[in-house]
Amino acid sequence: MNKLRERVGRLRPQRLLAGAAAVAVVGAGVSLISSGAAVAAPGCSVAYSANSWGSGFTASIDITNAGDPITSWTLEFDYAGNQAGGSAWGGTLTQTGKHVKIVNAAYNGSLATGAKTNVGFNGTYSGTNANPTSFTLNGVACNGGTNPSPTPTVEPTVEPTVEPTPQPGTHLDNPYAGAKWYVNPDWSAKAAAEPGGSAISNQPTAVWLDTIAAINAPAGSGYTTSLRGHLDNALAQNATLAQFVIYNLPGRDCAALASNGELGPTEINRYKTDYIDPIAAIQADPKYASIRIVNIVEIDSLPNLVTNAGSAAGSTEACRTMLANGNYSTGIAYALSKLRAAGSNTYNYIDAAHHGWLGWDSNFAPAATLFAETAKKATGGVNTVDGFITNTANYSALSEPFVKIGTTVNGTTVRQSKWLDWNQYTDELTFAQAFRNQLVSAGFNSNIGMLIDTSRNGWGGSARPTAASTSNDLNTFVDASRIDRRIHAGNWCNQSGAGIGERPKAAPASGIDAYTWIKPPGESDGSSSLIPTGPNNPGGKGFDRMCDPTYTGNDRNGNSLSGALPNAPVSGAWFSAQFRQLLANAHPAL
Structure with a gap:
């Protein structure tokens, strides 16, 4: 042979293709000053982009943890149209109707404060491929909100809203994405x-x-x-x-x-x-x-x-x-x-x-x-x-x-x-x-x-x-x-x-x-x-x-x-x- x-x-x-659409939802960090025990301050930002072709598209999602360190995460969002997510990388994707849930992979579940990871998937759609606009990470809205446990000894001081950037030491799963x-x-x-x-x-x-x-x-x-x-x-x-x-x-x-x-x-x-x-x-x-x-x-x-x-x-x-x-x-x-x-x-x-x-x-x-x-x-x-x-x-x-x-x-x-x-x-x-x-x-x-x-x-x-030959x-x-x-x-x-x-x-x-x-x-x-x-x-x-x-x-x-x-x-x-x-x-x- x-x-x-x-x-x-x-x-x-x-x-990225000139036609790529992108949307970013930024969560504000909140510093909490307390005379007692420290209180968790969840926060996050998400940047979603999609390259569309015909009836298919590739989504790339950057997730930044703007709150306290976490050891695992679940990202959730809803589509407005009939988009359907398929094979994913950087996480496991499930979809029920228009609701999408992505759970971290084994290697990227832990995110320090300011740390960033990327997930993505291929999908299909018809009509308009509109980007989702609202995201939650571990149930917390990535819109500037935080969800500290209530305690009377805590006085919140709100910092300016800042888009977190990748921290030194971040090594991405796919450097080409985004x-x-x-x-x-x-x-x-x-x-x-x-x-x-x-x-x-x-x-x-x-x-x-x-x-x-x-x-x-x-x-x-x-x-x-x-x-x-x-x-x-x-x-x-x-x-x-x-x-x-x-x-x-x-x-x-x-x-x-x-x-x-x-x-x-x-x-x-x-x-x-x-x-x-x-x-x-x-x-x-x-x-x-x-x-x-x-x-x-x-x-x-x-x-x-x-x-x-x-x-x-x-x-x-x-x-x-x-x-x-x-x-x-x-x-x-x-x-x-x-x-x-x-x-x-x-x-x-x-x-x-x-x-x-x-x-x-x-x-x-x-x-x-x-x-x-x-x-x-x-x-x-x-x-x-x-x-x-x-x-x-x-x-x-x-x-x-x-x-x-x-x-x-x-x-x-x-x-x-x-x-x-x-x-x-x-x-x-x-x-x-x-x-x-x-x-x-x-x-x-x-x-x-x-x-x-x-x-x-x-x-x-x-x-x-343009077609298979008919020769025998x-x-x-x-x-x-x-x-x-x-x-x-x-x-x-x-x-x-x-x-x-x-x-x-x-x-x-x-x-x-x-x-x-x-x-x-x-x-x-x-x-x-x-x-x-x-x-x-x-x-x-x-x-x-x-x-x-x-x-x-x-x-x-x-x-x-x-x-x-x-x-x-x-x-x-x-x-x-x-x-x-x-x-x-x-x-x-x-």
Whole structure:
């Protein structure tokens, strides 16, 4: 069975949709002065927002305890319309008629004075999706009222009404929920300069820290803005979330050439001292405490050890070297330790490849086991991991409506088709949700969330199927019905026909923290021919034949054509032709 290896693409998060509605109900704190025993002073504030699409919506609720510390809580409110809440995170939701009750999860029941937690859920509605306006927490109205036990020796002194803010030390279950996502002005300007690019130039994308020079962006390095510069820009935008790709392991990307790194296989100490330590020090600056800093940790690395470090087709000597010396696992464990210790506002998401890489039984569970073994080496263990990301800088379709894993053609499962080759998954959403469960089984915390990079997996345009094929031939049926239009699922470089995918959004589906754009649309995956070191290749990046449109493939892509666009620049450089194609084939359409 051919184990496909699709390159994982990077995705950047985006701000909440412009159409999102929000309402805040603030409770006033009341200080009580007494010559006798202290009296409990309950108080709370609630901020509710909802992103609506069609007949569905995602609700995000920030709860702040403005009263005395509590050890458990129940939030209640009523809808005015026919909204129905569904699967929830951060708590257990029940609904009777229009009345909704959410009880805390095991990990967020205790709230100190001023402490904040977030819950959310997906729901359905018809008509008007009006926000609720009244909330109670443990029976106390979140409207400025308190409910002290009556006693004649207590004299209340009412303080001004204040909206509580998250306290230092608050670490959220889903950092994307309720956040304003940073828009990289460097990428935004390039996008806006293209015809039609203003339609997406306001979207948030991730910043790639793919060399040591990217941290400080010295003159002549090819980088425009330093890490501090991006964080300062985020403050200027009043953004509360910024995303960075940590991508510079020793012997990086051992199964490809377009994105090999600057550090040799044994330079683990330099990785620690010259790369991770400076990043962690900057992210730890109290100046940036209001920004939820999301780190996307080392794309392609651990998945390569699962599939490309043995003796099977597609394995490489470079990957076998990295498996033997342990520097991928050592480096990632160190990065998790240092970046998580930088502050309660830092979040780590590890790369988990995609369904066309780890979706086979032989890769699925072993990958989760390797990820857990690596995380447990970190100081803080699995608690340093907030979640995982799939499809980074890749093209796998989010959903395949016409090719489900249970689909059969003349009694034959689609898993036997050349496209799937016995894979257990046909798309990224089902893979990410299932892999999350496997990761929890392997030892990760039950509240981890998944991210999916949707920057280039829309596959819209005239070639997008609108119904299942009527063919009785298995391969014809699958090829005519699938949304993903690549020649082969192992093709990863500058794919012809690809389009912009789902816009960034928080908590779009069960177990998914966000759809995000980690790979900035318009940035090349690699050059279509060798470009010598110089003005067009200041970093001396390599050339991978999978980026050459004339290449007829290898074992990883079934010896198929690469499907790559011609005339591509080096990885990370602006590729205007690709950007225009992505706009034209966007789905949902722009």
